[in-house]
Amino acid sequence: MRYPPMDSLKNILIFFLTCISIWSCIETTKKSTHLALQKETILQKSVINPEGKTIEERFNTPDNYNRVILKENHFGSYLRKLPLKPIASKVMYFDGRAKNNMNVYISVVDMEIGTRDLQQCADAVMRLRGEFLFEQQRLQDIHFTFVSDGKPRYFLKYAKGDYSYKKFRRYMNYIFAYANTASLRKELQEVTSIKDIQVGDVFIQKGNPYGHAVIVVDVAKNEQNEKLFMIAQSYMPAQETQILVNRNDSKISPWYKATEGTIYTPEWTFKSTDLRRFKD
Numbered sequence: 001m002r003y004p005p006m007d008s009l010k011n012i013l014i015f016f017l018t019c020i021s022i023w024s025c026i027e028t029t030k031k032s033t034h035l036a037l038q039k040e041t042i043l044q045k046s047v048i049n050p051e052g053k054t055i056e057e058r059f060n061t062p063d064n065y066n067r068v069i070l071k072e073n074h075f076g077s078y079l080r081k082l083p084l085k086p087i088a089s090k091v092m093y094f095d096g097r098a099k100n101n102m103n104v105y106i107s108v109v110d111m112e113i114g115t116r117d118l119q120q121c122a123d124a125v126m127r128l129r130g131e132f133l134f135e136q137q138r139l140q141d142i143h144f145t146f147v148s149d150g151k152p153r154y155f156l157k158y159a160k161g162d163y164s165y166k167k168f169r170r171y172m173n174y175i176f177a178y179a180n181t182a183s184l185r186k187e188l189q190e191v192t193s194i195k196d197i198q199v200g201d202v203f204i205q206k207g208n209p210y211g212h213a214v215i216v217v218d219v220a221k222n223e224q225n226e227k228l229f230m231i232a233q234s235y236m237p238a239q240e241t242q243i244l245v246n247r248n249d250s251k252i253s254p255w256y257k258a259t260e261g262t263i264y265t266p267e268w269t270f271k272s273t274d275l276r277r278f279k280d
Contacts (some may be wrong), residue, residue: 022272047252048106050087055230055243056080056218058087058107063253065220065228068199075278076199078132079217084243094119094238104266105242106254109232114169117238118176122184124241125202126235129278130155134168142168144175147183181211188276192264197229197258201277203270210236211270214244220255227258235267250251 052058062069070076082102085108091099094117111127113119119127126144142155158171184247191197196216197219204213218230231254235239242259246253256263263270 007044014110022068025046030046032231047255052084054081054083055107055247057253058084059218059230059243061220062228062255064222065255066220066222067220068227070199074199075129075132075134076219078135079128079199079215082128084108089242091242094280099239102155103245107243108186109241109243111241113240114173115240118173119234119238120176120236121234122179122181122204122211123176124232125204125213125215126179127177127182128215128241130168130175134165139163142171143220144179145183145187146178148178149181149188150183150188153178154209166258172174176268182206183217184213185211185276187279189279191275194258194260194272194275195225195227197227198277199229201275202232202275203263204276205268205270205274214265214268217243219258228252228255229258230254231256231265233265233267 047060047062049058049060050116054071056067067080070080087107087145089108091102091105091247093099094113094115112133115125130144131140132172133139139156139159140154143152145152153175155168155171158174159167181204184202186257188202188204191201199216199219201215202213205211210234212235214231214233216229217232219227220229221227229243232241233244243254246256249257251253258272260272263272263274
């Protein structure tokens with residue numbers, strides 16, 4: 001039997017080793033590309049955790065930001081724990097119709113709103129404040145002002161000894177019918193600078209004939225004390241409370257930067273000077 005010349009065997013061996021090297025490089029490149037794409041996907045999803053069931057669980061803070069620390073009994077702690085419907089849920093109107101998203105909201109608060117056209121923008125803000133005070137059993141602090149005479153109506157007086165949740169909901173509907181953005185704005189305290197923004201604050205305009213209000217449901221800040229905030233709203237006609245997207249900065253949406261000037265929300269434009277706060 002004749003064997004190939006040594007030079008030929010050497011060339012065959014070199015060719016074989018070269019193929020192995022090329023194949024190894026291709027596989028390494030594939031793995032690197034896969035890891036890079038995986039990392040990019042993780043970064044893209046880093047702000048939103050679709051499986052989260054509350055505001056705090058579903059929305060992470062952007063890089064270099066952390067949520068401001070709040071006491072357990074703070075209004076803001078209650079808002080962060082608001083239950084959310086599954087991530088793809090649509091906002092429902094009071095009459096059972098669905099509100100098309102149209103890049104307005106990212107999540108829906110899981111809270112019934114009744115079957116009457118009552119819980120609109122300012123009403124949703126008052127509802128959340130009232131729910132918080134009721135949960136804390138601060139019944140004496142549950143009161144909201146009527147637009148007609150500028151006087152508060154107290155839950156304790158309305159309840160007449162019945163302090164059940166059912167009675168509380170009836171009280172809130174009573175408030176919704178006779179209070180609005182104008183009356184709510186009057187009873188809130190002015191926040192002198194948006195840099196002092198807190199969870200539970202309200203951007204509110206009384207308008208003519210209609211105004212609008214959104215509530216700050218979370219706040220985060222970085223080491224430079226620069227703040228981000230997240231807002232929720234109801235609207236007209238009465239509809240479920242929704243977490244708004246930030247159309248102007250998709251990288252941090254649904255967070256907004258707390259800077260002086262104009263604040264563009266999907267369905268309303270506010271000024272930073274529209275910021276108000278509930279009295280504790």
